[in-house]
Amino acid sequence: MPDGKKIRVLIAKPGLDGHDRGAKVVARALRDAGMEVIYTGLRQTPEMIAEAALQEDVDVVGLSILSGAHMTLFPRIMKLLKDKGMEGILVFAGGIIPDEDVPALKEMGIRAIYGPGTPTGDIVDFLRQNVQ
């Protein structure tokens, strides 16, 4: 990041599940680390998430899901971001995501996947090092 500009992050919850503890803990940790954080709230469709990323002009989108619907919803979000010209945005994800799904998710451009037990500092460091 150029000096002085804060990293802008959208934390989004696609799908139906209401488990928002992790999303909120990560949102707070990123804010405490000096980033500007927008949290979408629950039950966001892929369209709503892509639109919010565009409107808010964010550098990063963090997706949180624990329902198991990630293999259906994440590809759509990635496609919509691309369609709206946001290929440059860094996307990471967290929740209950089986290891076997990780290669496919990385293939579609999700840069990092964080499971339970991840120190929030790891996410902060990753974003600082990788947001251009």
Next chain:
Amino acid sequence: MFDRETIEEIRSRRSAWEADTIKGNLKKSPERRDVFITTSSVPVERLYTPLDVQDWDYLRDLGFPGEYPFTRGVQATMYRGKLWTMRMFAGFGTAEETNARFKYLLGHGETGLSVAFDMPTLYGYDTDDAEAEGEFGKCGVAVSSLADMETLFDGIPVDKITTSMTINGPAAIIWAMYIAAAEKRGVPRAKLGGTIQNDILKEYIAQKEYLFPPEPSMRLVVDTFEFGSRELPLWNTISISGYHIREAGATAVQELAFTLADGLAYVQAALDRGLGIDDFAPRLSFFFNAHNDFFEEIAKYRAARRIWARETKERFGARNPRSWWLRFHTQTAGCSLTAQQPENNVVRTAIQALAAVLGGTQSLHTNSMDEALALPSETAVRIALRTQQIIAHESGVTNTIDPLAGSYFLEALTNQTEREVYDYFEKIEKLGGVIKAIERGFFQRELAESASRYQREIEARERTIVGINDYVTEEPPSIPLLRMDPEGERKQRDRLARVRAERDNEAVARTLEAVRHAAQGQENLMPHFIDAVKAYATLGEICDVLREAFGLYREPAIW
């Protein structure tokens, strides 16, 4: 408990102990930490003595099991008479797969059923709804119509076994399906025993599976109270739940305070309808979490019983002792499970389950070791069930009632928990009650703050979680995970299509219209739901009628 002279003697000996024995000892070997805290970040003293329970009155504060204020347990003989119900929360994929899991668990000694529904079902959508895409069977079993419910309980003796169903927004409709499925098999509704969770207030607070705004949601809940007290005397019409509040980040005190506040709000709502407290209160049940901190959890359950007994008796004037009982189910803490070294979760769960038993639970679910990774495999769930059986039959803790009573630490912690719960009651009342507090984001803020603090404590290594911030290994977990039938969703969609094609669509339209009419008016909706599900109107169709009549609820996201 102690006369003034003895207390003074203990006080002076305790001061001397601190000055002489402890001081000398600390010089040689300092304590491991400056402050020792519980899982809920409550500081714990070095030692507890009679000084910490000076005002304690055995007969007033504890009494005897089966008697007011029930601190020592609601049943007179507790586990000497009957063990708790071993009730494993289960559900995934199709009704067939979950039915097979139920039979597997019953075959291994489970004594009650507990149904987990998938996300679309929890939100009142059918499997073929656009909103359901990608979610089928992932977090539980899909039940879109009576046909699914019939398959789910096929070959299971619903007249003999009790069934708990974790369903909230559409609870009344799912309950109607269970009643209809049983009646089709010739089991009268009055013989059915079980529980619907039906606790919408904690959905707004924590779990977030709400459909409608608070007011019509509360009306649905009271409809079930009224209907149940009239027609299903053995059914628990609600399971007032702290579990999800805790999982969302609450402390033990917040879990208990918010849950009991919800309970009091339901009682008030039913009284406002004109129901008699002793007609519905005996069928109110509760559901708590069992987290890592052994004594903190036991104190929570004991305080819970005492507070509820006092409030129902003193505040609401209930006369039937059954109305004073706080009966509860416990689930070990899902949020305490680690994805790292998952085998360790067996040990965590055993300790948590032991706390629930020592706290006097009526029913228990033990989590499987693989649940931070996926839904439980057969092997993992069997070990979890065996954990309960080992506690019940090998540990000896079931031989006597409330064996930890009289522990200075536990009694002091029970009293402290109770006081702090009343502090929260006062705060909530000042905000205008539970629903107003929800609308103002009070609970969301409290939970977000506690969850964040817990995470910071782990990262600052103020608390140790084995395998997370200490005793870490690099090897990936290597336990086998559940595989679901890849054809499941297609089978479910086929069944749903068949139901829509074969049912009497005029009867469906007629019964849905009756639901709409009742929803717009005042009458109890339960009989209309039963008529509609018997005509094979689907869950989604009935909920669509209600969504139209009641509107939707969206929360402000507060973090």
